Amino acid sequence: MNPPTFDEYWLGYLAGHSKPSTRLIHYLGLFFAPIAGVAASFLVVWWAFLVIIPIFYLAALLTHPLLEHNSNKPFADRPLWSAIALLRMLALDLTGGLGRHLRRVNEAARQA
Secondary structure (H helix, E strand, O other): OOOOOHHHHHHHHHHOOOOHHHHHHHHHHHHHHHHHHHHHHHHOOOOHHHHHHHHHHHHHHHHHHHHHOOOOHHHHOOHHHHHHHHHHHHHHHHHOOHHHHHHHHHHHHHHO
């Protein structure tokens, strides 16, 4: 069942990315690696993005079963919301605001 609001999805997204190592690998694999891959394609060799992006994407994908012990299926069901949530998570992490949202996730888990 998909959550009816983005806020509910957001809390589930954060719960599925609760470990700092998971978030770091997601930031690298889903945000910074594509940028680096495109840059390397222009600066080094044209096919660099064909190597860089899939390797880092796979690493981000594997964090769910290996680090979080969950599935990425709930996030794959809403790809646009997932992309927005990733960017929001990154921005909040970079600006120091993610802790407040993670506390909401922990409070919701305690109440459930």
